[in-house]
Amino acid sequence: MDPFLATLNEMFTTTYRSVLKVEEVMLRHLSNNSLTISEMHMLESVGRHGGEAAITDIAQDLEITPPSVTMAVKRLEKKGYITKDRSSQDGRRVRVRLTGDGRRAETAHRYFHRQMVRAVAGDLSQAEKDALLSGLQKMNEFMRQKAEEYAGARRENA
Numbered sequence: 001m002d003p004f005l006a007t008l009n010e011m012f013t014t015t016y017r018s019v020l021k022v023e024e025v026m027l028r029h030l031s032n033n034s035l036t037i038s039e040m041h042m043l044e045s046v047g048r049h050g051g052e053a054a055i056t057d058i059a060q061d062l063e064i065t066p067p068s069v070t071m072a073v074k075r076l077e078k079k080g081y082i083t084k085d086r087s088s089q090d091g092r093r094v095r096v097r098l099t100g101d102g103r104r105a106e107t108a109h110r111y112f113h114r115q116m117v118r119a120v121a122g123d124l125s126q127a128e129k130d131a132l133l134s135g136l137q138k139m140n141e142f143m144r145q146k147a148e149e150y151a152g153a154r155r156e157n158a
Helices: 003-031 037-048 055-062 068-080 102-121 126-158
Strands: 052-054 082-086 093-097
Touching: 003 037, 003 052, 003 102, 037 052, 037 055, 037 068, 037 093, 037 102, 052 055, 068 082, 068 093, 082 102, 093 102, 102 126
Parallel strands: none
Antiparallel strands: 052 093, 082 093
C-alpha cells in the first residue's frame, strides 16, 4: 500500500478508537457508569431539539427504528435521564424530555466535542481547515454510500 494511504488508514483507525475510548471514559465518570455511548447519543438528539423531542425525531436523527428508540427511552427513563409523556394534541405521539441529569450529561458531552474540535482546529491555517473539511466530507460521502449499498443488499437478501 502507498505509504500515504497506509498512514491515513492508521490515522483513521487510531482516531476512531481514541474518540470512542475518551467518550467512554468521560461517560463513565459523568454518569457513574450508567450511560452507554448510544444512550448518550440519544440524549444528544433530544438536546438538539431543545430538550424535548418526539420518538420519530430521535429515530430520524440517529437513523434507527422507532421501536429501538422506544426501548432505549425506557432504559433512560429508568436511569433518570429523561421523562416521557403523550402529546396533548395527538395521544399517539410520545414526547421525550431531558431531566436535570439528562441535561447535565448532554451539556457535558457537547462541551467535550467543542473542546475536541477547538483543539484540532486551533493552529490550522485556513487552507489546512479547508483541506481537512474537504477530506472529511469525502470520507463521510464514501461511508454514506457504503451504508446505503449494504442496507440495499440486506433488503434484497431478506
